Amino acid sequence: MELIDVINKRYSVRSYKNIPVEEKILFEILDAGRLAPSAVNFQPWFFIVVKEKKQREVMNNVYSRTWFKTAPVVIIICADHSMSWKRSNDKKDFADVDASIAIDHMTLRATDLGLGTCWVCNFNADECCKVLELPEQIEPIALLPLGYPDDSQPVRKRKPLEEIVFLEKFGNTFSG
Numbered sequence: 001m002e003l004i005d006v007i008n009k010r011y012s013v014r015s016y017k018n019i020p021v022e023e024k025i026l027f028e029i030l031d032a033g034r035l036a037p038s039a040v041n042f043q044p045w046f047f048i049v050v051k052e053k054k055q056r057e058v059m060n061n062v063y064s065r066t067w068f069k070t071a072p073v074v075i076i077i078c079a080d081h082s083m084s085w086k087r088s089n090d091k092k093d094f095a096d097v098d099a100s101i102a103i104d105h106m107t108l109r110a111t112d113l114g115l116g117t118c119w120v121c122n123f124n125a126d127e128c129c130k131v132l133e134l135p136e137q138i139e140p141i142a143l144l145p146l147g148y149p150d151d152s153q154p155v156r157k158r159k160p161l162e163e164i165v166f167l168e169k170f171g172n173t174f175s176g
């Protein structure tokens with residue numbers, strides 16, 4: 001698919017078919033995350049794949065929504081704060097930004113391969129760290145359910161470009 005077609009086709013899939021995701025396809029999606037850019041190329045991320053029945057069920061306590069249970073695979077994208085770049089002048093930690101780019105790469109590659117995903121951040125982070133036994137410096141950023149979509153793309157709602165793009169308006173950008 002053309003990149004623009006993939007971008008247009010991706011949406012948050014909240015219903016999945018009861019069919020497994022082939023290993024080869026799964027690794028293609030994970031590899032797209034691996035290839036994402038990161039600050040100073042530190043790659044401060046880990047991708048935890050949950051697909052075995054028992055562990056998969058455990059993840060339903062981390063984010064308990066009926067639709068989430070239908071996803072055969074969940075990828076937990078974690079950021080390692082001990083590995084991420086911190087801007088020297090204000091110590092801003094870019095771990096979340098780096099992890100988010102990797103997630104977006106995965107969502108787009110999944111779409112390209114005919115699969116669906118949905119960013120999930122409204123999960124129980126404490127429970128997630130507990131069940132995955134994550135060390136202190138590792139933060140789960142998002143759960144990414146993955147599978148074959150069993151719904152259809154809703155009408156996309158986005159702000160128009162003229163509301164969000166400012167051209168040559170330095171100094172009074174947000175005052176209209």
Ligand SMILES: Cc1cc2nc3c(=O)[nH]c(=O)nc-3n(C[C@H](O)[C@H](O)[C@H](O)COP(=O)(O)O)c2cc1C
Nearest residue numbers: 010011012013014118119120121122123142154156
């Ligand atoms: C950072 C982030 C967190 C999100 N968390 C959740 C979530 O916890 N549960 C959920 O159902 N959708 C979640 N979403 C999906 C958004 O609701 C969705 O991307 C948005 O409504 C736009 O719809 P679209 O993805 O279909 O284009 C999240 C998206 C992002 C980018």
